[in-house]
Amino acid sequence: MAILTEEKKEQIDKIIEKYDINDGALLMLLKEVQELFDNSLPVDVLDYIGHKLERPLSQLYGVSTFYSMFSNKPRGKYIIRICESPPCHLMGSDSIIDCVKRELGIDVGETTKDGKFTLETSSCLGICAVAPAMMINDQMYGNLTPDKIKQILSSMH
Amino acid sequence: MEKVTITIDGQKVEVPAGTRVLDAAAIAGIKIPTLCAYSALDYYPGACRVCIVQVEGMRGLQASCALPVRDGMVISTRSKEVIEARKTVIELLLSSGVHDCNTCPRNNNCELQTLAEMYNIRTNPYGNALVNKREKGKDDAGPALVRDYDRCILCGRCVQTCAVVQTVNAIDFADRGYKAHISAAGFPNIVDSYCINCGQCILACPVGALYEKEDVDNVIDAINDPEKIVVVQTAPATRISLGEELDMPYGSIVTGKMVAALRRLGFKYVFDTDFSADLTIIEEGHELIHRIQNGGTLPMITSCSPGWIRFCETFYPDLLDHLSTCKSPQQMMGAVIKAYWAKKVGIDPSKIVSVSIMPCTAKKYECQRPEMRSSGYQDVDYVLTTRELGRWIRQAGIDFSKLPEEHYDDPLGESSGAGVIFGATGGVMEAALRTVYEVILNKPLPKIEFESVRGEQGVREAVIDLDGKEVKVAIAHGLGNARKLLDKIRAGECDYTFIEIMTCPGGCLGGGGQPIPTNTEIRAKRTEAIYRADEGLPIRKSHENPSIKKIYEDYFEKPLSEKSHHLLHTHYTPRPVIVPNDN
Numbered sequence: 001m002a003i004l005t006e007e008k009k010e011q012i013d014k015i016i017e018k019y020d021i022n023d024g025a026l027l028m029l030l031k032e033v034q035e036l037f038d039n040s041l042p043v044d045v046l047d048y049i050g051h052k053l054e055r056p057l058s059q060l061y062g063v064s065t066f067y068s069m070f071s072n073k074p075r076g077k078y079i080i081r082i083c084e085s086p087p088c089h090l091m092g093s094d095s096i097i098d099c100v101k102r103e104l105g106i107d108v109g110e111t112t113k114d115g116k117f118t119l120e121t122s123s124c125l126g127i128c129a130v131a132p133a134m135m136i137n138d139q140m141y142g143n144l145t146p147d148k149i150k151q152i153l154s155s156m157h
Numbered sequence: 158m159e160k161v162t163i164t165i166d167g168q169k170v171e172v173p174a175g176t177r178v179l180d181a182a183a184i185a186g187i188k189i190p191t192l193c194a195y196s197a198l199d200y201y202p203g204a205c206r207v208c209i210v211q212v213e214g215m216r217g218l219q220a221s222c223a224l225p226v227r228d229g230m231v232i233s234t235r236s237k238e239v240i241e242a243r244k245t246v247i248e249l250l251l252s253s254g255v256h257d258c259n260t261c262p263r264n265n266n267c268e269l270q271t272l273a274e275m276y277n278i279r280t281n282p283y284g285n286a287l288v289n290k291r292e293k294g295k296d297d298a299g300p301a302l303v304r305d306y307d308r309c310i311l312c313g314r315c316v317q318t319c320a321v322v323q324t325v326n327a328i329d330f331a332d333r334g335y336k337a338h339i340s341a342a343g344f345p346n347i348v349d350s351y352c353i354n355c356g357q358c359i360l361a362c363p364v365g366a367l368y369e370k371e372d373v374d375n376v377i378d379a380i381n382d383p384e385k386i387v388v389v390q391t392a393p394a395t396r397i398s399l400g401e402e403l404d405m406p407y408g409s410i411v412t413g414k415m416v417a418a419l420r421r422l423g424f425k426y427v428f429d430t431d432f433s434a435d436l437t438i439i440e441e442g443h444e445l446i447h448r449i450q451n452g453g454t455l456p457m458i459t460s461c462s463p464g465w466i467r468f469c470e471t472f473y474p475d476l477l478d479h480l481s482t483c484k485s486p487q488q489m490m491g492a493v494i495k496a497y498w499a500k501k502v503g504i505d506p507s508k509i510v511s512v513s514i515m516p517c518t519a520k521k522y523e524c525q526r527p528e529m530r531s532s533g534y535q536d537v538d539y540v541l542t543t544r545e546l547g548r549w550i551r552q553a554g555i556d557f558s559k560l561p562e563e564h565y566d567d568p569l570g571e572s573s574g575a576g577v578i579f580g581a582t583g584g585v586m587e588a589a590l591r592t593v594y595e596v597i598l599n600k601p602l603p604k605i606e607f608e609s610v611r612g613e614q615g616v617r618e619a620v621i622d623l624d625g626k627e628v629k630v631a632i633a634h635g636l637g638n639a640r641k642l643l644d645k646i647r648a649g650e651c652d653y654t655f656i657e658i659m660t661c662p663g664g665c666l667g668g669g670g671q672p673i674p675t676n677t678e679i680r681a682k683r684t685e686a687i688y689r690a691d692e693g694l695p696i697r698k699s700h701e702n703p704s705i706k707k708i709y710e711d712y713f714e715k716p717l718s719e720k721s722h723h724l725l726h727t728h729y730t731p732r733p734v735i736v737p738n739d740n
Contacts, residue, residue: 065331
């Protein structure tokens, strides 16, 4: 569990300085802060950012719950986002989801006990030519099959 | 201003360019329904979709609140297609929540219910299809507000009010799609959040998703308990608004009838918060004089409004020394009843149940604060809003119009016009000036009314001439306006001596516990009534109230005495919001 220590506060302050304070940069700023806290934005962290930016906590909480790239609960080191759009669906994304669930022993929205993987679904990733597709953190993967999934996951262990 | 001509339902009308179709229709005498637009706050989100209209040459139906007029626009607000679509929208809104009118506090005063009736909604084709995916249930953990997620239609008026009027920003939209809901920044209970309990969100809500924590049943239980002696006090702003709950015109002054009704409901003694407003003026006036003469912290800021107190403790804790240490009139009365009056009449204070009728939801929070026990008991036990009292009078079958005008009980029922005007923005300032002038200069005021501190403007300034010595004062109502003054103090750019801050627009007469609707026009009528009530009273200065003189002779000895410090003054502490780490 990541706690808002003085050290973390300093790290957040640096990120805030980097982005200057304007609305356009808020998402980038939150995304970077999230990496300090198990891929999540705990509400006390949002409150700290809110005081620094002079923005209400309610607004930051609203942003953090609106965008699926954010979470208020801790997530794994690797966030697997499997595309659920129609092209991927037609190309068998269901079986891909099932395979990941089986391999990791978690359901969609859950995190493995070792804190390594979180499974999520996503809307279109924009690489329909290689459907079914998924994203792990910032890396894209296409033409997925259950075998390929096993291979990718084991390379990350 | 540039004008454009448009045609609405066959009628040509000229309106300023940029007017929204919703407002343009109103100019033409056509009322388009809406559940989200809130013109007082310039809020036109296009969220509820009830205001849809047909515009020639445009595809589909348009949300008229979000659509500016263009020259030559031809609009239909009541074609068959529009009416059918509106019906569907209303049906979908009904299906998106649990709209069980019979068990809703807004039954008979609900904008959605009114539309359902108006549009002949006779079936509920979509059931409760959309309810289950949302945040569910109620947040009723706090002493003041209840939020019912199941009734919320996500219009956003409460969010807008909290952000724009009060700049508190306790709430905002959270999540998305079917899961979208109004969240107090993730706090399950809004009482733990940045909320200051002002209840302005309740006045903004078109449905029954927001309402006060109801205490009428607790009070009835106390009245039915033969061991208890139940007493009541009534705030200045309730006498000019309670009539609205009982089918009387806006601005009716119902002081005597309210007293009569409270006796019939079973209260043994009916006291007037105006008395303790007078007491506040004596204490606060002398505190101001003391600060001026002894180099105390200035500007001094009034402390009658508990939403404002909580706001200051949470957002401006560095300015707490500016607050007058005087308790609010409600809490002064509470302490006086159980500590002074009980002894005087020989009643065991542990048997007293002290109730107050307030235009306010924050008062429910205030009476439960741990500091508010100077009598050794909770000084005020229950607070009922104007709305709750109105409902109770109707429930009791009391024909309000036929009630005689009765008088408050002495000695805590005698009051001056200065006490009455506490209910309007600028009133505490004016009441204080009436007393401070005469006490400092020891001569009568040339004119009782201080017109310069009255008015609707959010922030007002006045310079008061105290026999050649000029004193600069300021008044703010609505915390967004208060913030402007507070930021000036923080920046050291402020030469005011005395500031009045009221949480709610218009002052208490626009409080979160007042009858619904409360809007600019209605507030103006209540304001006029408050000043009319002041003019009608024989005594109009707090220090001339004989019962006030007597309580000082009998008990307090003099203003700011040790006894008055014990019962009538309080202290404040920074109250930051604690966000738990619940990972």
